[in-house]
Amino acid sequence: MSAFTPPPLPSDDKRWKIVNGTMRKNGFARHALIETLHTVQSSFGYLDDDAIRFVAGSLRVPLSQAYGVATFYHYFSLKPPGKHTITICAGTACYIKGADKLVAAAEKRLGIVPGQTSPDTQISLMTARCVGACSRAPVMLCDNEVAGEVTAEHVLEQLERWAVE
Amino acid sequence: MTIEELEQIQESVRAESAKFDFEVNVCMDLACSSQGSDKLRDALVKAAEASGKKVLVRRTGCMGPCSSGPLVRVDPEETLYKHVTAGHAEAIVSSLGGEPVPALQCDLREHFDKQVRVVLENAGHIDPEKIDDYISREGYKALMTALMEMTPNGVIHRITESGLRGRGGGGYPTGLKWSTVSKAGGDMKYVVCNGDEGDPGAFMDRSVMEGDPHRVLEGMAIAAYAVGASKGFIYVRAEYPVAVARLTTAIREARRRGLLGSNIAGTTFSFDVEIRLGAGAFVCGEETALIASIEGKRGTPKPRPPYPAVSGLWGRPTLLNNVETYANVAPIVRNGGKWFANMGSERSKGTKVFALTGKIANTGLIEVPLGIKLWEIIDVIGGGVPDGHKLKAIQTGGPSGGCIPADMMDLGVSYDALMAAGSIMGSGGMIVMDDTSCMVNVARFFIEFCMTESCGKCIPCRAGTAQMYTLLTRICEGTATMDDLEMLEDLCSTVKEASLCGLGQTAPNPVLSTLKYFRNEYIEHIQHKRCLAGVCNIQAPVEVMA
Numbered sequence: 001m002s003a004f005t006p007p008p009l010p011s012d013d014k015r016w017k018i019v020n021g022t023m024r025k026n027g028f029a030r031h032a033l034i035e036t037l038h039t040v041q042s043s044f045g046y047l048d049d050d051a052i053r054f055v056a057g058s059l060r061v062p063l064s065q066a067y068g069v070a071t072f073y074h075y076f077s078l079k080p081p082g083k084h085t086i087t088i089c090a091g092t093a094c095y096i097k098g099a100d101k102l103v104a105a106a107e108k109r110l111g112i113v114p115g116q117t118s119p120d121t122q123i124s125l126m127t128a129r130c131v132g133a134c135s136r137a138p139v140m141l142c143d144n145e146v147a148g149e150v151t152a153e154h155v156l157e158q159l160e161r162w163a164v165e
Numbered sequence: 166m167t168i169e170e171l172e173q174i175q176e177s178v179r180a181e182s183a184k185f186d187f188e189v190n191v192c193m194d195l196a197c198s199s200q201g202s203d204k205l206r207d208a209l210v211k212a213a214e215a216s217g218k219k220v221l222v223r224r225t226g227c228m229g230p231c232s233s234g235p236l237v238r239v240d241p242e243e244t245l246y247k248h249v250t251a252g253h254a255e256a257i258v259s260s261l262g263g264e265p266v267p268a269l270q271c272d273l274r275e276h277f278d279k280q281v282r283v284v285l286e287n288a289g290h291i292d293p294e295k296i297d298d299y300i301s302r303e304g305y306k307a308l309m310t311a312l313m314e315m316t317p318n319g320v321i322h323r324i325t326e327s328g329l330r331g332r333g334g335g336g337y338p339t340g341l342k343w344s345t346v347s348k349a350g351g352d353m354k355y356v357v358c359n360g361d362e363g364d365p366g367a368f369m370d371r372s373v374m375e376g377d378p379h380r381v382l383e384g385m386a387i388a389a390y391a392v393g394a395s396k397g398f399i400y401v402r403a404e405y406p407v408a409v410a411r412l413t414t415a416i417r418e419a420r421r422r423g424l425l426g427s428n429i430a431g432t433t434f435s436f437d438v439e440i441r442l443g444a445g446a447f448v449c450g451e452e453t454a455l456i457a458s459i460e461g462k463r464g465t466p467k468p469r470p471p472y473p474a475v476s477g478l479w480g481r482p483t484l485l486n487n488v489e490t491y492a493n494v495a496p497i498v499r500n501g502g503k504w505f506a507n508m509g510s511e512r513s514k515g516t517k518v519f520a521l522t523g524k525i526a527n528t529g530l531i532e533v534p535l536g537i538k539l540w541e542i543i544d545v546i547g548g549g550v551p552d553g554h555k556l557k558a559i560q561t562g563g564p565s566g567g568c569i570p571a572d573m574m575d576l577g578v579s580y581d582a583l584m585a586a587g588s589i590m591g592s593g594g595m596i597v598m599d600d601t602s603c604m605v606n607v608a609r610f611f612i613e614f615c616m617t618e619s620c621g622k623c624i625p626c627r628a629g630t631a632q633m634y635t636l637l638t639r640i641c642e643g644t645a646t647m648d649d650l651e652m653l654e655d656l657c658s659t660v661k662e663a664s665l666c667g668l669g670q671t672a673p674n675p676v677l678s679t680l681k682y683f684r685n686e687y688i689e690h691i692q693h694k695r696c697l698a699g700v701c702n703i704q705a706p707v708e709v710m711a
Contacts, residue, residue: 031460032461033462034441034444034461035442035461038442038444065462068463069461069463072463072464072620073444073445073446073464074445075403075404075444090365091365092365092366092523092610093366093523093596095610096522096523096596096607097523097524129363129365129404129614130363130367130368130404131404132195132404133196133199133368134522134594135231136199136232136528137528139199145199146198146199147199
């Protein structure tokens, strides 16, 4: 049997080297699949077909398994995110303190539902299971910046700020 | 590293802190840092330099009462300040050595008096990124004692004697689990720490990993020595980037000090730890699913037996405990099993950390001896329900738990009492609900959670939770009949009995417990088309004219 040669990098984008680095650090072991997909997502913002193919090929994991893992875990996104992301926490403490009103306000303003990006690709609306800042519920994340004790007005103000950029 | 060297480090930390007259500790946990405690710390450092006083400004993990944050504690006086902003820095620094700043003083004596801190003993006292801070508070002494003076069986005996039970929610006796793994054959074994904390409304494990990461590593190393493992994994939620960063630093520092790695303390014991990131799947809190996820696969559970203690990660015997369980290990080894067993109730020993949230005055992290009455937690530590509202229920155990009604506040908090009341201890989320919460809507919230998080492997859970969700939605919308209610109860028992893993087996709990204590609310929705809490959007019934 000939020695395994990993597939070439999909392009000369430097970020592929970072992805390759994660796999090399794990000795191209199959169990590094999730770790590698994390690196892809943190480097590129999402997982596209090319990335999943490249990682599956490099780790000798069946494409079906790589795609299965990418779609099983909520953290992985197969669509590119907008320029900004507003994430409203939908954990129990936030739900009890009325997070649904925040989601409704954002949905109405943006005309999209959680999981979608506005047509001008400016803003993605997401909900989170729990970000662990329950003591300051309800909570939102604006581009990963945590804000607590949020009202619908705060959400709309933030969306306005991004809209005028 | 030897015990003498540990003591030398303690000495040098003490000598270093003797150079300062005051220590100003700034809580930089998520709740405080989201309100600008990083700017506050910078301002304090600047004010301290300008004042010429000998002040050490230290960042710490969670101090507890998050609703009073950002928090600052001045030592040695132990003055606690609440709602501190960068603008208050100069006033605080200039007050050092004199009278405290009255406007900022935080009087939470009752809040703290009922608490006993074991797991959180260092929280708010050490800089989580400094291993020497941890060592100065008896850190790694338990590991050294175990390696130098105890046999692996001696360690297991001590844990068994303590009566410690799994803090992830299941409550399985920890000593028994360790003993099973230690007796399992094979030369390769693993120690795994479950830091997935998927239960929404709970953040104890995040605070421990972020505020005192070495405590988790020390617990894992002691466990590895006891069961004969040489490799460990910490499985952390990707949603907790700070915890990942702190643990990464802690592992590096521990290796540098020779507290992780080959031949620790010159013995034949070797142990190292790697971090694995979760990717947002609640089911990965289930042990076989978590193991599948570490192996790089979809997190779907497997039928047990074989239990991970016999055949776990890559088919090897694997010890799997939760963050808080490991965090209890070092103090037990240090102080003895009996010391731990003296706290708590008959069959629930020690203390438990709870994340107190929802409609309660003092939200935050608390640690209480088990057996404590619920009213003590709610009224005394929590400061009661604010804004003149009435307490309705307390939710424990997250999506696997249930709601305990307001008239059962005399209940002592223990694994068995909570189970008998139709809920579970769970990982430690405690969400307080007042009269503005609709219990049918709460049940629907949790079932929606379980429906979305069901991995889909077994039908009772995959299809059952979806059908339950449809029925609960009908009830919430006022379109259900009494037959629907009967079908819902029927489905509860099917899903509970027939599901493969804990997720499905416990998914009906929020429905069952609300049906048990708040059945009238279901009936109101169905027969009178009314939501008494005003949460559900029920359309007024259309009058049919004859």
